[in-house]
Amino acid sequence: MxxxxxxxxxxxxxxxxxxxxxxxxxxxxxxxxxxxxxxxxxxxxxxxxxxxxxxxxxxxxxxxxxxxxxxxxxxxxxxxxxxxxxxxxxxxxxxxxxxxxxxxxxxHPELGNNAQLARQLEIDASSRFGDDDLGWLGKMSDPEIKTVGDLACHIEKKLGRKPMLIGDAAQLIDQVAWCSGAAQNLFDKAIVAGASVYLSGEISEPTVHLARESGTVYLSCGHHATxxxxxxxxxxxxxxxxxxxxxxxxxxxxx
The missing domain is CATH 3.40.1390.30 (NIF3 (NGG1p interacting factor 3)-like)
Structure with a gap:
């Protein structure tokens, strides 16, 4: 050939x-x-x-x-x-x-990291948020994934890495927000957008307090993994x- x-x-x-x-x-x-x-x-x-x-x-x-x-x-x-x-x-x-x-x-809406991460995690994207629309917002396609704890287990299976969960694992999921890599700076905007949970790659000390105080759960899933x-x-x-x-x-x- x-x-x-x-x-x-x-x-x-x-x-x-x-x-x-x-x-x-x-x-x-x-x-x-x-x-x-x-x-x-x-x-x-x-x-x-x-x-x-x-x-x-x-x-x-x-x-x-x-x-x-x-x-x-x-x-x-x-x-x-x-x-x-x-x-x-x-x-x-x-x-x-x-x-x-x-x-x-x-x-990129089809080949990009956020689009492909949504495909891996089976999230149906519906809208964007944040500067330059860097953040993504959507809902889980699997109705059996009801709580943030369910989502964390799902992420571990799909990405081969256990995410760090900050907040209430029993919280019911409505809107899921995400941005791959080092995008914890979008967390406050995800909260304003109405997300129940926000997932990104990295986490630092102030992010923990924001998750606890806002009621929006933060999932740190790995920069490389996402x-x-x-x-x-x-x-x-x-x-x-x-x-x-x-x-x-x-x-x-x-x-």
Missing amino acids: KEISVNRDVLAKYLDAKLETARYRDYCPNGLQVEGRAEIKLILSGVTASLALLERAVELKADAILVHHGYFWRGEDMRVVGQKQRRLKLLLENDISLFAYHLPLDM ERYGVAALGEYLSQHFGCGHQFVDIDNPV
Whole structure:
């Protein structure tokens, strides 16, 4: 069977349009971050462009890496030294392209992290809330999931990680709010939106008090665990659209 390739620049242009990257004011550059070989036969996708993911790409002879967390974040040290140098050196020596999409991947209505997380957890999305409509609101499709405790058990089965529950596990569920990753800053807006429970990836000390005082339960489900599904779905979509190969690699992360 003949291997099908897609041109790197064609792929970059297509992704920028598909994910509407120009819409977002982000903390990093979205799109092609490191330029590799011109023709791409195999795309390897993963959550974060860690050294472990890069080494796996070299092992699999991938031509491009597609991630949610790439490089060149606002406020980081601009020098190419230490771990940044080692990562970039590995990409450049092996002529591998790096594509990274942060907020555009969170937000896509079908392939994005929040849309795919809802699909995994069987939540029917109905509306958005918060700045730039980053937060999602909906209801559980399974009528047997009645309480927040039921939802926490469901999440553990689906994501393979026990969420931290702050609040009353016996609370009945009406509206479910969610935003993948480090989105605890939307918790207050989820409360205003009328959510019975809000789930995201991370939690910090003030969030505990807000959950206890507001009566809206907070579920911390893991940054990595909530953001595995968008990039995998996007990679598979590209494989179907262009005919190139794709493989998702899950580099375990307990956070």
